Amino acid sequence: METSAVVSLIVGLLIFGGGFLWSAIIATQRKGWM
Amino acid sequence: MRERWTWRGAFIVAAIGSAVGLGNLWRFPYVVYDSGGGAFLIPYLVALLTAGIPLMMLEFTLGSRFLGSAPLAMKRAKPSFEFVGWWAVLAGFGIITYYAAILGWSLRYLWGAFTLEWGADAGNYLFDKVLQLMPVLEAEAYGSLSGISTELIIPFIIGWLAIFLVVFSGIRGLGRVVMVTMPLPFLLILILMVRGLTLPGAVDGLNFYLTPDFTALANTQVWLAAYGQVFFTLSLAMGILIAYASYLPKDSDISNNAFMTSFADALTAFLGGIAVFTTLGYMAGQLNVPVGEVVASGVGLAFVAYPEAINLMPVAPAVIGVIFFVTIFTLGLDSAFSLTEGVVSAVMDKFSLSRRLAAVLVSGLAFLIGLIFVSRGGLLWLDQVDHFINNFGLVTIGLFTCLLIGWGYGAHKIRDQINEHSEVKIGVWFDICIKFITPIVLIILLVLNFIDRIQTPYEGYPAFMQIVGGWGLIAFLFLLGIIFMLFKGRESSAGVDDTSEADKKEV
Numbered sequence A: 001m002e003t004s005a006v007v008s009l010i011v012g013l014l015i016f017g018g019g020f021l022w023s024a025i026i027a028t029q030r031k032g033w034m
Numbered sequence B: 001m002r003e004r005w006t007w008r009g010a011f012i013v014a015a016i017g018s019a020v021g022l023g024n025l026w027r028f029p030y031v032v033y034d035s036g037g038g039a040f041l042i043p044y045l046v047a048l049l050t051a052g053i054p055l056m057m058l059e060f061t062l063g064s065r066f067l068g069s070a071p072l073a074m075k076r077a078k079p080s081f082e083f084v085g086w087w088a089v090l091a092g093f094g095i096i097t098y099y100a101a102i103l104g105w106s107l108r109y110l111w112g113a114f115t116l117e118w119g120a121d122a123g124n125y126l127f128d129k130v131l132q133l134m135p136v137l138e139a140e141a142y143g144s145l146s147g148i149s150t151e152l153i154i155p156f157i158i159g160w161l162a163i164f165l166v167v168f169s170g171i172r173g174l175g176r177v178v179m180v181t182m183p184l185p186f187l188l189i190l191i192l193m194v195r196g197l198t199l200p201g202a203v204d205g206l207n208f209y210l211t212p213d214f215t216a217l218a219n220t221q222v223w224l225a226a227y228g229q230v231f232f233t234l235s236l237a238m239g240i241l242i243a244y245a246s247y248l249p250k251d252s253d254i255s256n257n258a259f260m261t262s263f264a265d266a267l268t269a270f271l272g273g274i275a276v277f278t279t280l281g282y283m284a285g286q287l288n289v290p291v292g293e294v295v296a297s298g299v300g301l302a303f304v305a306y307p308e309a310i311n312l313m314p315v316a317p318a319v320i321g322v323i324f325f326v327t328i329f330t331l332g333l334d335s336a337f338s339l340t341e342g343v344v345s346a347v348m349d350k351f352s353l354s355r356r357l358a359a360v361l362v363s364g365l366a367f368l369i370g371l372i373f374v375s376r377g378g379l380l381w382l383d384q385v386d387h388f389i390n391n392f393g394l395v396t397i398g399l400f401t402c403l404l405i406g407w408g409y410g411a412h413k414i415r416d417q418i419n420e421h422s423e424v425k426i427g428v429w430f431d432i433c434i435k436f437i438t439p440i441v442l443i444i445l446l447v448l449n450f451i452d453r454i455q456t457p458y459e460g461y462p463a464f465m466q467i468v469g470g471w472g473l474i475a476f477l478f479l480l481g482i483i484f485m486l487f488k489g490r491e492s493s494a495g496v497d498d499t500s501e502a503d504k505k506e507v
Helices: A005-030 B008-019 B022-026 B026-034 B038-066 B070-077 B081-114 B121-131 B134-138 B154-167 B170-181 B181-197 B202-210 B214-218 B220-233 B240-245 B254-287 B298-311 B317-351 B357-373 B380-420 B429-455 B463-488 B500-505
Strands: none
Touching: A005 B038, A005 B202, A005 B254, A005 B429, B008 B170, B008 B202, B008 B240, B008 B254, B008 B317, B022 B026, B022 B220, B022 B254, B022 B298, B022 B317, B022 B500, B026 B202, B026 B220, B026 B254, B038 B070, B038 B202, B038 B214, B038 B220, B038 B240, B038 B254, B038 B317, B038 B380, B038 B429, B070 B081, B070 B202, B070 B254, B070 B317, B070 B380, B070 B463, B081 B121, B081 B170, B081 B240, B081 B380, B081 B463, B134 B429, B154 B170, B154 B317, B154 B357, B170 B181, B170 B202, B170 B317, B181 B202, B181 B254, B181 B317, B214 B220, B214 B240, B220 B429, B254 B298, B254 B380, B298 B429, B317 B357, B357 B380, B380 B429, B380 B463, B380 B500
């Protein structure tokens, strides 16, 4: 696999997956899910 | 007393389920590939942060602050704004009439997947056997309905029954159903992704999907594609998010809910792209052709290219086929009932109808109109109506929402209301996005689309289709929105108070 495609894959996962996890963690730690 | 989500998680899962739809699997991957590969992630993230998330926050705030469906929430912001809420609801109604037809297709294909019924020529299977469109095309009878497709009517009825029962059951029932219909397609996409990654040729597909072309960033069209994709994927301007948020308590964390929904939507689309392109890479390898020759999007991807790729699977192709069409069906299902809920809640608010009666009326009418799209000539009408509602209807509604709320009501008031109860505080950038960036981008999209359509009729369809299913339809929906606003309804004034900190500051 081309290096640039691997970098795109990792960056995409970090941005979108990381963004979701970050907001989910804030929800869990602060106001909660209920 | 307005219904309530039983817990916050139900709202978030429902909002994600609404946003994550067919476009995540059949549109986003193609747009990425076509707009600079991995480099497209930059404009997409910018569009998400400057248009998608701010607009979503705005819609969540309108719903939870004014405790009403889109028309009622807009009316409570300022009475003369009600028509935009109706435009959104009517656009959502228009979309559900044909979206349910696509659900019917996916159910028909799911049935056929057990035996790989589509055979070697999936294109012929779709157009001739399932849609029964070929006689219409051969006779060049564009616009003719030519009767209902006998293959589609039963799946269409089943699809509508599923939508109706969920909406009929109310917000609590909907909150329970989305706990299955949202995570299930996500898990199935993961399974398809792992299957795709373990196939020979997967790397070629991924290279095709993600190799960045940074010169694309200098192309205005790529940036507009990013804004267009963000706008269409997040269920904005359809009245859905306002309706869903109206069932939230007033102290909800608006900003974090919007971040979570938007990033979950983007993540699903990104992973969907991996599932699609690894499989297309494998298919290209088996056929000994470049990946570019098998790439497709939309209906062509889901109902032609992917089934043909399934035929070539080395192990248990029928299992992959069933998984794929369950994915398509469940991706579409929660988007479909969110669209219906947006309309039902508006009808309930305006005419003081019970949920059950509103659900029967809205679903019944949408079902009857939707028969057009399961007719033998229905695909052409679906294509036409979808193009106009998306590119002219939704873009105009988004533009009006930004202008009226941003300038007329006050973006700063919305921001204050968001910050009142949100953990992640938002700054003045929100006002700039709502008042300037998003409207400017939407105006550009609208003008470019308009010029395009004036120069060439969409897909070369005949003039009466352009009028009835295009310009005339949009004009009719907008006129109807104004009529609904002028019609004095029976909504109660209960449910909203004007004592938020944001409003007190204004006094």
